[in-house]
Amino acid sequence: xxxxxxxxxxxxxxxxxxxxxxxxxxxxxxxxxxxxxxxxxxxxxxxxxxxxxxxxxxxxxxxxxxxxxxxxxxxxxxxxxxxxxxxxxxxxxxxxxxxxxxxxxxxxxxxxxxxxxxxxxxxxxxxxxxxxxxxxxxxxxxxxxxxxxxxxxxxxx
Numbered sequence: 833x834x835x836x837x838x839x840x841x842x843x844x845x846x847x848x849x850x851x852x853x854x855x856x857x858x859x860x861x862x863x864x865x866x867x868x869x870x871x872x873x874x875x876x877x878x879x880x881x882x883x884x885x886x887x888x889x890x891x892x893x894x895x896x897x898x899x900x901x902x903x904x905x906x907x908x909x910x911x912x913x914x915x916x917x918x919x920x921x922x923x924x925x926x927x928x929x930x931x932x933x934x935x936x937x938x939x940x941x942x943x944x945x946x947x948x949x950x951x952x953x954x955x956x957x958x959x960x961x962x963x964x965x966x967x968x969x970x971x972x973x974x975x976x977x978x979x980x981x982x983x984x985x986x987x988x989x
Contacts, residue, residue: 836907844960849908851956852965855949856899856911857920862942863892865926869935877932888939888979895972902965922949936983943980947973 834842870885900910911917918925923942929935950969957965 838905838907840906840960840962842907844956844962845906845908848953848956848960848962848965849903849906851949851953852899852903852906853908853911853916854920855946855953856896856903857917858923858942858946858949859892859896859899860914860917861921861923861925862946863889863896865923865929865938865942866892868926869929869939872928872930873932873935874930875932881932881935885935898968902968905964906962933987936986940980940983940987943976943983947976947980950976 836842836845866885866889870882870889873881873885900912903910911920922945926935926938929938950973954966954969954973957963957969
């Protein structure tokens with residue numbers, strides 16, 4: 833078994849980096865969707881949702897950077913083109929969404945995809961004894977579960 837410069841199995845870090853790049857693609861598309869919701873929101877919940885969407889896209893941008901830097905920490909290259917993001921993202925690109933409930937529904941659906949991917953990464957990182965990725969995914973999951981609950985409550989679910 834060959835180890836990389838931070839003491840992790842090189843073969844396992846390839847799988848981790850691939851999974852993190854997949855997650856990065858989903859985060860980037862989700863981020864752009866939420867920017868669009870922020871810019872285009874209309875209606876009686878405008879002020880509330882405009883601020884909420886800004887808060888969310890600021891958080892997503894931080895996570896994009898953290899995920900990309902984790903790929904680098906593992907000794908690999910983060911994906912960095914929108915053609916790659918579109919090709920690999922399970923979060924669908926959204927255009928011209930101005931209705932608050934539609935936007936929030938899309939956000940809930942996107943978080944479901946992200947949380948699922950992060951749970952898979954949590955298991956993969958555990959098997960690779962990669963505590964850094966485990967900690968990152970664990971933090972994201974616990975934070976996002978609460979966020980999903982709040983957005984679902986907005987929708988009346």
